[in-house]
Amino acid sequence: MNLHPVDERIIIKPIEEEAERKIGSIIIPDTAKEKPQIGEVIAIGDDVIKTNETRKKLSELVKVGDRIIYAKYGGSEIKIDNEEYMLISRNDILAVFK
Amino acid sequence: MNLHPVDERIIIKPIEEEAERKIGSIIIPDTAKEKPQIGEVIAIGDDVIKTNETRKKLSELVKVGDRIIYAKYGGSEIKIDNEEYMLISRNDILAVFK
Amino acid sequence: MNLHPVDERIIIKPIEEEAERKIGSIIIPDTAKEKPQIGEVIAIGDDVIKTNETRKKLSELVKVGDRIIYAKYGGSEIKIDNEEYMLISRNDILAVFK
Amino acid sequence: MNLHPVDERIIIKPIEEEAERKIGSIIIPDTAKEKPQIGEVIAIGDDVIKTNETRKKLSELVKVGDRIIYAKYGGSEIKIDNEEYMLISRNDILAVFK
Amino acid sequence: MNLHPVDERIIIKPIEEEAERKIGSIIIPDTAKEKPQIGEVIAIGDDVIKTNETRKKLSELVKVGDRIIYAKYGGSEIKIDNEEYMLISRNDILAVFK
Amino acid sequence: MNLHPVDERIIIKPIEEEAERKIGSIIIPDTAKEKPQIGEVIAIGDDVIKTNETRKKLSELVKVGDRIIYAKYGGSEIKIDNEEYMLISRNDILAVFK
Amino acid sequence: MNLHPVDERIIIKPIEEEAERKIGSIIIPDTAKEKPQIGEVIAIGDDVIKTNETRKKLSELVKVGDRIIYAKYGGSEIKIDNEEYMLISRNDILAVFK
Numbered sequence: 037m038n039l040h041p042v043d044e045r046i047i048i049k050p051i052e053e054e055a056e057r058k059i060g061s062i063i064i065p066d067t068a069k070e071k072p073q074i075g076e077v078i079a080i081g082d083d084v085i086k087t088n089e090t091r092k093k094l095s096e097l098v099k100v101g102d103r104i105i106y107a108k109y110g111g112s113e114i115k116i117d118n119e120e121y122m123l124i125s126r127n128d129i130l131a132v133f134k
Numbered sequence: 135m136n137l138h139p140v141d142e143r144i145i146i147k148p149i150e151e152e153a154e155r156k157i158g159s160i161i162i163p164d165t166a167k168e169k170p171q172i173g174e175v176i177a178i179g180d181d182v183i184k185t186n187e188t189r190k191k192l193s194e195l196v197k198v199g200d201r202i203i204y205a206k207y208g209g210s211e212i213k214i215d216n217e218e219y220m221l222i223s224r225n226d227i228l229a230v231f232k
Numbered sequence: 233m234n235l236h237p238v239d240e241r242i243i244i245k246p247i248e249e250e251a252e253r254k255i256g257s258i259i260i261p262d263t264a265k266e267k268p269q270i271g272e273v274i275a276i277g278d279d280v281i282k283t284n285e286t287r288k289k290l291s292e293l294v295k296v297g298d299r300i301i302y303a304k305y306g307g308s309e310i311k312i313d314n315e316e317y318m319l320i321s322r323n324d325i326l327a328v329f330k
Numbered sequence: 331m332n333l334h335p336v337d338e339r340i341i342i343k344p345i346e347e348e349a350e351r352k353i354g355s356i357i358i359p360d361t362a363k364e365k366p367q368i369g370e371v372i373a374i375g376d377d378v379i380k381t382n383e384t385r386k387k388l389s390e391l392v393k394v395g396d397r398i399i400y401a402k403y404g405g406s407e408i409k410i411d412n413e414e415y416m417l418i419s420r421n422d423i424l425a426v427f428k
Numbered sequence: 429m430n431l432h433p434v435d436e437r438i439i440i441k442p443i444e445e446e447a448e449r450k451i452g453s454i455i456i457p458d459t460a461k462e463k464p465q466i467g468e469v470i471a472i473g474d475d476v477i478k479t480n481e482t483r484k485k486l487s488e489l490v491k492v493g494d495r496i497i498y499a500k501y502g503g504s505e506i507k508i509d510n511e512e513y514m515l516i517s518r519n520d521i522l523a524v525f526k
Numbered sequence: 527m528n529l530h531p532v533d534e535r536i537i538i539k540p541i542e543e544e545a546e547r548k549i550g551s552i553i554i555p556d557t558a559k560e561k562p563q564i565g566e567v568i569a570i571g572d573d574v575i576k577t578n579e580t581r582k583k584l585s586e587l588v589k590v591g592d593r594i595i596y597a598k599y600g601g602s603e604i605k606i607d608n609e610e611y612m613l614i615s616r617n618d619i620l621a622v623f624k
Numbered sequence: 625m626n627l628h629p630v631d632e633r634i635i636i637k638p639i640e641e642e643a644e645r646k647i648g649s650i651i652i653p654d655t656a657k658e659k660p661q662i663g664e665v666i667a668i669g670d671d672v673i674k675t676n677e678t679r680k681k682l683s684e685l686v687k688v689g690d691r692i693i694y695a696k697y698g699g700s701e702i703k704i705d706n707e708e709y710m711l712i713s714r715n716d717i718l719a720v721f722k
Contacts, residue, residue: 039595041621043581081621084581091141091182105137105221107210112597112620123595123620130210130221131139131179189239189280203235203319205308228308228319229237229277287337287378301333301417303406326406326417327335327375385435385476399431399515401504424504424515425433425473483631483672497627497711499700522700522711523629523669529693531719533679571719574679602695602718613693613718 037116041081044094044126048075048104049119077102078121094126103133135214139179142192142224146173146202147217175200176219192224201231233312237277240290240322244271244300245315273298274317290322299329331410335375338388338420342369342398343413371396372415388420397427429508433473436486436518440467440496441511469494470513486518495525527606531571534584534616538565538594539609567592568611584616593623625704629669632682632714636663636692637707665690666709682714691721 041047051074077100083093098104106129111122139145149172175198181191196202204227209220237243247270273296279289294300302325307318335341345368371394377387392398400423405416433439443466469492475485490496498521503514531537541564567590573583588594596619601612629635639662665688671681686692694717699710 038624039621040624042587042616042619045620047621082582084579086579088186088578089182089184092180097140105210105212112595114595126140129140130143131137131145134136134138186284187280187282190278195238203308203310224238227238228241229235229243232234232236284382285378285380288376293336301406301408322336325336326339327333327341330332330334382480383476383478386474391434399504399506420434423434424437425431425439428430428432480676481672481674484670489630497700497702518630521630522633523627523635526626526628528722529719530722532685532714532717535718537719572680574677576677578676602693604693 037079039079039114039116041079041123043081044084045081046077046094046098046124046126046129047079047114047121048077048106048124049121050075051103073106073108075104075106075122075124077104097126098129098132104129105131105133135177137177137212137214139177139221141179142182143179144175144192144196144222144224144227145177145212145219146204146222147176147219148173149201171204171206173202173204173220173222175202195224196227196230202227203229203231233275235275235310235312237275237319239277240280241277242273242290242294242320242322242325243275243310243317244302244320245274245317246271247299269302269304271300271302271318271320273300293322294325294328300325301327301329331373333373333408333410335373335417337375338378339375340371340388340392340398340418340420340423341373341408341415342400342418343372343415344369345397367400367402369398369400369416369418371398391420392423392426398423399425429471431471431506431508433471433515435473436476437473438469438486438490438516438518438521439471439506439513440498440516441470441513442467443495465498465500467496467498467514467516469496489518490521490524496521497523497525527569529569529604529606531569531613533571534574535571536567536584536588536614536616536619537569537604537611538596538614539568539611540565541593563596563598565594565596565612565614567594587616588619588622594619595621595623625667627667627702627704629667629711631669632672633669634665634682634686634692634712634714634717635667635702635709636694636712637666637709638663639691661694661696663692663694663710663712665692685714686717686720692717693719693721 037047039047077098080094080098080100083095085093104124106122106124109128111124111128114121114123135145137145175196178192178196178198181193183191204220204222207226209222209226212219212221233243235243273294276290276294276296279291281289302318302320306324307320310317310319331341333341371392374388374392374394377389379387400416400418404422405418408415408417429439431439469490472486472490472492475487477485498514498516501520503516503520506513506515527537529537567588570584570588570590573585575583596612596614599618601614601618604611604613625635627635665686668682668686668688671683673681694710694712697716699712699716702709702711
């Protein structure tokens with residue numbers, strides 16, 4: 037992809053089809069109040085290291101191809117070849133499938 | 135579980151049944167305004183050490199299998215094998231059963 | 233008590249009976265706008281030392297059995313053996329009876 | 331007084347009588363929008379020194395018996411021997427009579 | 429004046445008369461949305477030096493007798509000998525007449 | 527351009543025409559809730575290095591002529607020779623086309 | 625001018641006439657939602673250096689006589705010799721004409 041996220045942002049392809057929203061045995065319900073969602077990581081921005089804390093670098097946290105759960109609010113939608121992608125900030129990445 | 139929480143988040147299985155909500159002699163009332171809830175810890179994210187304070191690491195605070203009280207607001211619901219789990223931030227973990 | 237508060241939180245037993253709300257000569261009025269309340273300390277969380285300020289450690293501030301005045305908003309209610317307790321953050325502890 | 335304020339709080343006895351609200355030649359008007367008020371310092375909490383600034387310690391700022399002007403919002407009312415006192419944070423102490 | 433402002437506050441005497449509001453050739457309009465006002469400095473609080481920035485000390489910024497422009501919101505009114513004064517925080521001092 | 531953005535701001539020329547909003551295969555939809563937009567970088571402000579984190583300098587992030595995606599809210603519109611430009615803060619630059 | 629802005633503030637003379645609002649080829653539209661405006665710098669406050677970042681000093685950023693674009697909200701109006709001036713904070717200076 038020729039689009040590079042700025043700072044600790046990633047681009048993901050949301051998995052919106054009911055079928056696809058079941059990853060292994062995990063289903064993301066449609067009824068959740070603060071709807072977390074599943075997406076596949078397409079592009080990863082830059083590590084930003086804060087000298088006063090030791091959290092993982094973005095590049096250690098996710099790799100291209102990983103599937104993640106993200107909080108819906110906060111992301112920005114873009115379309116590539118008529119498919120929908122999202123720009124997600126690190127703080128909205130809730131969990132990573134291993 | 136094949137799902138790893140990001141940073142200082144944990145995954146818990148909420149104990150919602152009236153019977154189960156009594157742990158030993160502790161009952162969580164349904165009528166509490168800011169409803170704290172009980173959950174069992176299923177997965178634990180990563181320690182984030184801030185160099186300007188000395189609070190416990192997440193990994194020292196809870197172990198898988200611990201039962202905790204958490205503040206309801208703030209968590210995100212997910213479903214695994216049709217059971218409901220929640221992603222909880224460290225700051226919403228109020229107390230741990232010993 | 234088999235419940236350990238996280239970080240700088242304490243568990244207190246509120247003193248709600250009119251009679252009990254008079255401690256020595258101090259009465260907490262029902263009519264106060266931001267109602268401070270009296271409680272007895274039941275369990276104490278962990279000291280969190282911030283390196284850029286010198287305030288007292290939580291363990292220096294209160295002992296189990298102390299009676300405190302706390303700001304009502306902010307605490308979370310739980311029930312143990314049908315009696316009501318509250319989880320209170322350090323910042324909501326206003327004063328300690330000596 | 332057997333009540334010790336936590337951190338940089340003080341306990342003051344408000345001077346509410348019209349007559350008493352005149353201290354020397356200073357009168358606090360009832361009509362002020364953000365009503366500052368006069369009180370006499372009854373008890374003083376603990377010094378909290380922040381290493382990145384040099385402001386006065388609370389114990390240097392006020393002594394028991396001092397009269398202060400405080401911003402009304404923010405304090406918490408308590409009653410001792412049927413007289414009203416207030417718990418005031420350092421940031422709500424606006425000025426001290428010398 | 430026997431009243432000492434706390435931290436970086438000053439006491440000013442507002443110049444409210446239309447005539448007086450013209451200082452040299454400067455007029456403060458009544459119609460300004462966020463109305464800045466002119467006052468004469470009566471008393472000055474204490475310097476608070478923050479170690480991570482180099483802004484002027486309060487005592488370097490204003491002297492008793494200086495005339496200043498201040499932002500109206502934020503100050504607290506008091507009356508001395510039936511004249512109105514205001515307690516102003518350093519951050520609400522916009523400019524100083526030289 | 528004879529206009530220099532202050533601090534970590536840039537000036538961009540928005541690409542508003544439907545045709546132009548397709549860059550390679552990427553289309554920015556009109557229906558996105560928090561509408562990200564594409565612009566071409568016209569002028570770049572100054573690097574601001576924060577000593578407690580290691581994020582890229584503004585000058586490393588974008589060059590004049592780059593095309594970026596930015597969050598719509600936050601920017602300020604100006605007109606040069608009857609064409610519309612925008613002043614964008616670094617934090618509103620979401621991604622850069624490579 | 626006998627008026628010295630406090631900290632990182634400047635005094636500018638707004639250019640409000642339609643004719644004057646065109647500087648070279650740049651026109652500031654009346655219809656912009658968050659209306660940026662052009663002004664000429666009349667007086668400059670004091671440099672405030674923060675030790676944890678390296679942004680330009682105010683005195684490096686603007687000189688008396690420079691023309692700037694500023695965000696409208698936030699400034700405070702004053703009148704000198706019946707002409708309108710504004711007190712502007714550094715953070716509301718968006719760009720400088722070179």
